Amino acid sequence: MSEDQPVLGSQPSAFFSEADEDYEYEEYEEEGGSSCEKIKILVFRIGDEDYAVRMTDLQEILKMHEITTIPRAPRHLMGITSLRGKVIPVIDPRIRLKVETVDSSEPRIIVLSGEGCPVGIKVDRITGMFMIKPEEIMPSLNTLTDEESRFIDSVVRVEHRFVSILNLDAILEI
Amino acid sequence: MSEAREEFVSEAEDLLRETEDGLLDLQETLSKGCNPDVLNGVFRSIHTLKGLSGLFGQRGILDLSHAMETMLDELRLGQRELTEATIAFLLKNLDILKKLLGEIFKEGKELTSVDAALEEIGKFRDEGKGREKEVKNEPGCLTGIPEEITKVLSEYEEHRLRTALKKELCLVTVEAEFELVSFEEDLKGLIEKINQLGELIATIPKTLGVLPGRIGFDLLVALNTSLSKAKEALKLWSVNELVPSPPEPETTSSILPAVNIPTKPGEEIIQEPLLKSGSSTVRVDIGKIDAILDTVGELMLAKGAVSRIGAEISETFGFGPFSVDLQKVSRILEKRLEELQNQILEIRMVPVRQVFSRLNRVVRRYTRDKGKEIDLQLFGGETEVDKLMAEEIIDPLMHMMRNAIDHGIEPAEERLAAGKPVTGVITLKAFPKGNHVVFQLTDDGYGIQPEKVLAKAREKKLIAENQTLDHDGIVKLIFLPGFSTASSVNDVSGRGVGMDVVKEKVSSLGGFIDVETEPGCKTTFTVTIPITLAIIKAVLVSTAGETMAVPMASTSETLSIEPDMIQHIEGKEVIELRGKMLPIVRLAEMFWLYHDRPRERYFVVVVGFGGRRIGLLVDSLLGQQEIVVKPLGERLEKIKGISGAAEIGKYKVILVLDVESLMEEAMLSSQTIKADSDGLGA
Numbered sequence: 098m099s100e101d102q103p104v105l106g107s108q109p110s111a112f113f114s115e116a117d118e119d120y121e122y123e124e125y126e127e128e129g130g131s132s133c134e135k136i137k138i139l140v141f142r143i144g145d146e147d148y149a150v151r152m153t154d155l156q157e158i159l160k161m162h163e164i165t166t167i168p169r170a171p172r173h174l175m176g177i178t179s180l181r182g183k184v185i186p187v188i189d190p191r192i193r194l195k196v197e198t199v200d201s202s203e204p205r206i207i208v209l210s211g212e213g214c215p216v217g218i219k220v221d222r223i224t225g226m227f228m229i230k231p232e233e234i235m236p237s238l239n240t241l242t243d244e245e246s247r248f249i250d251s252v253v254r255v256e257h258r259f260v261s262i263l264n265l266d267a268i269l270e271i
Numbered sequence: 272m273s274e275a276r277e278e279f280v281s282e283a284e285d286l287l288r289e290t291e292d293g294l295l296d297l298q299e300t301l302s303k304g305c306n307p308d309v310l311n312g313v314f315r316s317i318h319t320l321k322g323l324s325g326l327f328g329q330r331g332i333l334d335l336s337h338a339m340e341t342m343l344d345e346l347r348l349g350q351r352e353l354t355e356a357t358i359a360f361l362l363k364n365l366d367i368l369k370k371l372l373g374e375i376f377k378e379g380k381e382l383t384s385v386d387a388a389l390e391e392i393g394k395f396r397d398e399g400k401g402r403e404k405e406v407k408n409e410p411g412c413l414t415g416i417p418e419e420i421t422k423v424l425s426e427y428e429e430h431r432l433r434t435a436l437k438k439e440l441c442l443v444t445v446e447a448e449f450e451l452v453s454f455e456e457d458l459k460g461l462i463e464k465i466n467q468l469g470e471l472i473a474t475i476p477k478t479l480g481v482l483p484g485r486i487g488f489d490l491l492v493a494l495n496t497s498l499s500k501a502k503e504a505l506k507l508w509s510v511n512e513l514v515p516s517p518p519e520p521e522t523t524s525s526i527l528p529a530v531n532i533p534t535k536p537g538e539e540i541i542q543e544p545l546l547k548s549g550s551s552t553v554r555v556d557i558g559k560i561d562a563i564l565d566t567v568g569e570l571m572l573a574k575g576a577v578s579r580i581g582a583e584i585s586e587t588f589g590f591g592p593f594s595v596d597l598q599k600v601s602r603i604l605e606k607r608l609e610e611l612q613n614q615i616l617e618i619r620m621v622p623v624r625q626v627f628s629r630l631n632r633v634v635r636r637y638t639r640d641k642g643k644e645i646d647l648q649l650f651g652g653e654t655e656v657d658k659l660m661a662e663e664i665i666d667p668l669m670h671m672m673r674n675a676i677d678h679g680i681e682p683a684e685e686r687l688a689a690g691k692p693v694t695g696v697i698t699l700k701a702f703p704k705g706n707h708v709v710f711q712l713t714d715d716g717y718g719i720q721p722e723k724v725l726a727k728a729r730e731k732k733l734i735a736e737n738q739t740l741d742h743d744g745i746v747k748l749i750f751l752p753g754f755s756t757a758s759s760v761n762d763v764s765g766r767g768v769g770m771d772v773v774k775e776k777v778s779s780l781g782g783f784i785d786v787e788t789e790p791g792c793k794t795t796f797t798v799t800i801p802i803t804l805a806i807i808k809a810v811l812v813s814t815a816g817e818t819m820a821v822p823m824a825s826t827s828e829t830l831s832i833e834p835d836m837i838q839h840i841e842g843k844e845v846i847e848l849r850g851k852m853l854p855i856v857r858l859a860e861m862f863w864l865y866h867d868r869p870r871e872r873y874f875v876v877v878v879g880f881g882g883r884r885i886g887l888l889v890d891s892l893l894g895q896q897e898i899v900v901k902p903l904g905e906r907l908e909k910i911k912g913i914s915g916a917a918e919i920g921k922y923k924v925i926l927v928l929d930v931e932s933l934m935e936e937a938m939l940s941s942q943t944i945k946a947d948s949d950g951l952g953a
Contacts, residue, residue, distance in 0.1 A: 166817070167910055167913065168912070168913075169912070170907075174907075177916055178924060179924045184904060184916045184924065214905060216906065271906045
């Protein structure tokens with residue numbers, strides 16, 4: 098079962114011991130006052146863009162599993178995989194976000210605790226975890242069409258790059 | 272959900288079920304008078320629920336069960352008369368309790384306010400006040416009862432005593448003495464005997480004249496039978512007559528059980544002390560059983576690997592002693608694992624009686640609302656089915672039941688005109704059939720009128736104007752989506768759904784539904800579902816590079832064919848199977864999968880039963896296997912043609928076909944029904 102162990106599960110610290118030293122999330126922690134005002138986010142790459150989800154929505158991160166496709170399912174539904182005996186759907190967000198994969202050498206499935214049952218989304222690379230302050234959250238680009246903005250909740254700047262925080266309800270909808 | 276809350280919900284559920292069963296029992300036997308034991312049972316259940324909800328801080332349930340308890344207390348003390356209306360009122364409040372419990376289960380807290388319900392109970396009690404006084408002020412006629420008894424009676428016991436006196440029953444005291452170590456069991460045995468002879472009003476411990484190490488009781492009993500019979504049955508103890516009943520003829524046919532009591536003197540006294548508790552059952556969360564099943568599923572995979580390695584060793588090194596041993600061991604392992612699996616499946620089994628009692632309740636209430644007289648007859652309650660199956664099948668059965676009441680059974684005047692008895696009869700039979708459970712629901716009502724069905728189907732453009740169908744074909748149109756003969760949408764059988772939903776649900780459970788009808792006479796729906804969904808035997812097939820499982824339960828045979836055996840009839844592919852035509856569906860095409868160049872050989876899995884059979888064309892057969900079927904989860908439940916997924920080998924997940932819905936689709940595609948273009952349905 099060793100392959101099946103989550104890279105990041107109940108103990109997030111295990112993940113950070115592996116992560117790149119570059120992401121000095123501690124620096125953010127020192128800046129502000131108490132940490133309860135801050136929001137933890139997980140930043141990852143899909144195509145050549147940065148996206149994020151709130152850590153509170155994250156259940157675990159899996160190495161790429163074999164995914165069983167489901168016939169006649171919508172295109173954004175990659176298929177299903179087994180998460181320790183439980184069947185979970187896996188979504189390919191690239192179709193909805195209209196991005197193309199450039200480098201997917203470290204693909205991961207991030208399992209999000211959606212409403213009811215967990216859902217996985219496939220990402221190309223995990224960047225790391227960051228702390229942000231609520232006031233740093235900006236509305237998403239107003240030039241986006243409704244269809245495009247539907248999947249983006251808001252934008253935040255992390256490490257001088259803009260990161261879109263995903264609207265989970267929309268992105269996880271099947 | 273926290274463990275504590277889970278425990279609360281499951282215990283409270285049991286209590287509500289007991290309450291409900293009790294109330295229904297009372298309702299049924301109301302004409303024969305109120306059974307005090309049952310009423311007491313209901314009171315106790317609600318009382319326990321009150322305590323439980325207080326313990327877990329569930330305010331709404333606490334308040335409501337408290338109010339109900341007060342009402343029930345008045346009822347059992349005879350301060351209020353038990354009427355049909357009272358029972359209906361209590362059942363209504365029981366529904367609110369259920370709703371609250373459901374909310375706690377789903378949302379983690381109570382959402383509905385009980386204020387309105389409490390107010391209603393208050394009003395209901397006030398309305399009964401007038402009557403209450405009248406009952407209460409009845410002159411006490413406890414003549415003939417020694418004071419040492421009357422002064423220790425509780426209010427409830429006194430009430431029962433008065434009732435017995437009013438009924439002019441023969442009152443006796445039974446003096447009994449037991450060994451202190453075993454008295455609980457012995458007393459229970461005595462009380463059981465007494466219950467067959469009459470009503471036990473009070474058990475009064477004796478203080479005087481008891482030997483050390485022993486304990487004595489005076490049991491105050493109102494006899495339903497004659498004194499001599501009681502003395503005969505209880506001849507181990509002294510039975511003293513307190514109040515004689517007026518002489519009556521010796522007709523004791525109704526109390527036959529009392530005669531069969533062992534009468535060997537002294538037997539009861541030398542009985543072995545039974546100190547262990549009577550119940551040996553445990554309550555287990557079904558999730559835990561599922562977890563064990565999962566582990567067994569994984570063990571099965573490991574076993575597969577062991578036997579494969581065994582085979583490889585013999586292939587490479589020949590049959591040495593080790594490889595023979597290994598194969599032997601792996602066979603034993605296989606056998607034991609199968610046993611283990613079967614044992615676990617047995618744990619999950621529940622009698623369908625559980626389903627019946629829930630149906631019964633709704634039906635009775637519903638028929639009263641509808642003003643129809645219906646005799647619901649239930650058979651085969653002992654038939655066992657997987658717990659989850661039982662839960663899943665309730666809704667479809669309920670829906671069919673309501674349909675039968677609404678559209679099946681005619682109004683009384685029409686029944687009389689048709690020369691039928693006024694009371695409609697609905698029978699629900701359950702019986703096992705191989706690995707399936709069959710539910711047969713029959714009503715002796717209108718029957719399905721083929722002309723009406725046909726007209727409706729044409730009107731709704733479900734079939735082409737010129738299409739002709741035989742009787743069976745017409746009747747089966749009621750299962751088509753969009754078909755509903757109900758002209759009015761009422762809140763029960765209407766709700767905007769029809770038999771198509773029932774059919775879809777049954778098929779998603781791996782079952783099928785059929786209907787037979789004699790117009791003007793009766794309609795029978797037959798629902799056949801697998802006993803369990805947890806582990807099934809399946810044929811693994813491969814098509815266009817995908818592996819899928821076809822449940823054995825819906826497979827009749829497999830064939831190997833060459834491409835030129837496929838013929839075309841009206842643009843449809845068929846093959847000949849023992850002189851008959853078998854329509855062929857290419858699974859890859861149906862599932863929009865790419866298939867590479869034509870093959871020299873195909874395999875056909877014949878699915879379906881009787882005249883309804885099709886062949887699924889696949890590239891190859893990968894053998895038979897027992898699989899643990901996992902649901903796809905609520906997010907994917909609308910995917911058609913797939914009933915679940917199963918893990919085979921390491922991390923390999925395959926899809927399990929929903930044969931019934933695939934057949935449906937294959938058959939519909941030849942009709943004018945629009946195909947679901949996105950595969951996700953509405």
